Amino acid sequence: MPKMIFSHNTKEQILKMFTKLLEIPINDNIDTYLRIPTVLGKSKIKNFKFLVDKLRKKLSSWKGNSLTYASRDTLINTVAREIPTYVMSSFTIPKSICKKMEGLAVIFWWGT
Numbered sequence: 001m002p003k004m005i006f007s008h009n010t011k012e013q014i015l016k017m018f019t020k021l022l023e024i025p026i027n028d029n030i031d032t033y034l035r036i037p038t039v040l041g042k043s044k045i046k047n048f049k050f051l052v053d054k055l056r057k058k059l060s061s062w063k064g065n066s067l068t069y070a071s072r073d074t075l076i077n078t079v080a081r082e083i084p085t086y087v088m089s090s091f092t093i094p095k096s097i098c099k100k101m102e103g104l105a106v107i108f109w110w111g112t
Helices: 012-022 049-061 069-080 082-088 095-110
Strands: none
Touching: 049 069, 049 082, 049 095, 069 082, 069 095, 082 095
């Protein structure tokens, strides 16, 4: 279902006019759109921490020790590296976030 987003500075009269004219509700709470944050805070590290958490969750769900190195390589290259790619098409991710994600991939690779 489509929804409209307006600036918080938009006058109430204009909001009502658009919703009535287009018959589309207003979305007051839009934190993400297509898995990308729509509003970023001052701390870029906090803004993109969800990428590290998502990768950590994904890697922990796999049984790395039971996989061959070729299988681990395939998983890391196809799935784990896909996670930040979409976000990176819109934002520059801090180096510290990239290093944390790389560190998680290395730990998964070596099975420690």
